Amino acid sequence: MSTSSDPGPTPACLSALAIDEWNAGETPSAMRAAHAAHIEDCAHCAARLAAATAEAEAFLQDAPTLAALREGLARPTPRGGAPGDHHAATVRRLPRIAAVTTAGLALAAAVMLMVRPRLPEDGTRTKGSARLGVYVKRDGRVKRAANGDVVHPGDTLRFTYTSQAPRHLSVWGDDGQGLTRYHPAPGAEVAQAEPGRDVPLDFGIELDGALGTEVFYGVFCQPRVTADAIRAALERTPPSPPRDCLLDVIRLPKEPAP
Amino acid sequence: MSLHAEGPAGVCTPHTVNMAAPDLDDFYRRYAPVAYRRARHLLGNEDDARELVHDVFASLLDRPEQFRGKSSLTTFMYSAVTHACLNRLRNQRNRARLLQQGMPEERESPQVRSAEALASLRSLLARMPEDLATVAIYYHGEGLTHDDIARILECSPRHVGNLVARVRHFIERQEAQP
Structure with a gap:
């Protein structure tokens, strides 16, 4: 569900894979600039990135470390x-x-x-x-x-x-x-x-x-x-x-x- | 270097890029959360997802050579988790239980129009050939683009398009059956 600060997805939004690669620093170089520009302008994708980061932190806090x-x-x-x-x-x-x-x-x-x-x-x-x-x-x-x-x-x-x-x-x-x-x-x-x-x-x-x-x-x-x-x-x-x-x-x- | 190497018969083939096996400790911290989120999304069950993450990393421990030849560890992890999810879905007992439980609430895919559609898709996955089921997960289950899927499967977007068409045909045939 979208909130007032998250306008929801658009066709240009990053895919789940793109989000994960961005967080992992593995965005292919050819896509990096476009992704960066999109994230800067898109509240929806920025929120997804933040959510993914928070979710990862929660998982690692919860899951045992190696x-x-x-x-x-x-x-x-x-x-x-x-x-x-x-x-x-x-x-x-x-x-x-x-x-x-x-x-x-x-x-x-x-x-x-x-x-x-x-x-x-x-x-x-x-x-x-x-x-x-x-x-x-x-x-x-x-x-x-x-x-x-x-x-x-x-x-x-x-x-x-x-x-x-x-x-x-x-x-x-x-x-x-x-x-x-x-x-x-x-x-x-x-x-x-x-x-x-x-x-x-x-x-x-x-x-x-x-x-x-x-x-x-x-x-x-x-x-x-x-x-x-x-x-x-x-x-x-x-x-x-x-x-x-x-x-x-x-x-x-x-x-x-x- | 092309990320979309394609074999002579149009099948998906691994890239030739060599990447040293990553530090597994770091790999766990970086990718286990992603694996967990996807597994939970695909299986619709947190406990099953945790077990699946366990299985995936246990497999990596047993056969660390799986890392080699991969251009992106994220796509590698996508592939590993998808494969493991499919195996789980094919398990008769789990499949029956998953179908009874219905679908998870969280859905991001713009391609997916309704939970009912995904429920139908999940029930179909266990009956699909593996290559089609894999594409169905990425395309219908997660809303990835043809380019994304091509990078994960290490083949061309055109080949992904063919697979998506075959998935659609498979679903139509299933729906046509009484």
Whole structure:
């Protein structure tokens, strides 16, 4: 439907292919000048270009990125009762794969995980320039989960982070029985998180049968902050980030599988 | 260099331009949104479209040589998505479901006069020879010009015109059947 600012198409308007090639910078040179002139004069095509750009951005925000998806969710194994692990879920440390060495490998992971992603945020999470992402594997399929999405016992979770600046990152979980630190691995005090978008973390979690809300905290600190200080901050009511840290929270209600 | 190379029998043939395989990561970010939009448009279903994008990029991963010899990655992606959509439409179960669901609301093509016409076209696609179905998608489904289609199929606009005429003839024959 045309709006008052979009007069609608004319026979001279660009085709869908021409729009896509224009956005991709692949307009054949012989057509470039004519297309540019048309776009400048045609509100309809200008609106289509803008819409295509916005739609592409929305898709990429929603769909997993290649770097984040270089490997599928690993089959979890028992964590082995680490101190302070009140969580009955099992955790597996994934082998740290060298940074993607080929784009093909990245694409492999992307296509393995790029299944029906959903919008990552619903407004209840702490906003900022760093955030946590989570993917859920169920019945062999993987999808991106949003805050508030229902999960089921036996689901496997995989986490990513997005940060615009280098920070120290820790990831914690609270299943109602106490805090568990999932990242960095036990024995490590801090973990550096380099800037990146949807960078995968090296652990997966298989959810146990206890129902309730699983809460996950991503704590991004620019100065180094001890684990004890972060724990203390998260145990406040409500949980809050330590000074000079950002906090992102994901809550996943765990309900019986249908 | 001509983008409209044509074989001796008038069939569509690939160009001879060699383009190095692109960085697949970048390729995904640049072209997956386009693939998704077209798949959603052609299939009329977001979930099917996402699965199709998955399949297309998985195929590219398996056979990256598909990139080579292409003059435009956009036209290459058009071709790959169209082929995948046709395969999906030919799937009996999906075809039946799509027909039951009706048509997507969004239509841009000036050639397409009504949703009913497109619904009929979609039901016909699964029965058309592949070369005709491909052209029908571009021409009737997306409103591309003969020149556009020729660039995607890597043949001459004249040959596209012949295919469009054959599509029309095919549709007329189908409609004439009781």
